[in-house]
Amino acid sequence: MDNSICPIFPSRDFERTKDFYAPLGFQLVAEFPAEGYLILANEQVELHFARNPDHVAEISNFSAFVRVDDANALWASYENLGYPRAGIPRITPAELKPWAVCEMAIVDPDGHLLRCGHNPPDDHSAAST
DSSP: OOOOOOOEEEESOHHHHHHHHGGGTOEEEEEETTTTEEEEEETTEEEEEEEOTTOOGGGOOOEEEEEOSOHHHHHHHHGGGOOOSSSSSEEEEEEEOTTSOEEEEEEOTTOOEEEEEEOOOSOTTSSOO
């Protein structure tokens, strides 16, 4: 079995979805307007979207965890892009969570949560690792 997974999220508007993810390094892989399907990728992370104009961002419970080498470095690369840190959409800084994972959060315009994180070294005393 191949070791990858591609979440499928609903999207109310493919142009808005592409515009949100492009500055984060996601590029268009394929778009099938007649079928209502969109595929974006950033290196090894592939996100699929199915058109759903009735989706409600404020009650979305779609999410995925993306394991990254360094959540702090990822945050540093996104920090100055001008995305809000609260509301929908938003990107929040990396921090060491109580479950001993350093992670940041990306919430797209449709309310989908991508948690991007890494397991820090065994010394969990640092606030951000």
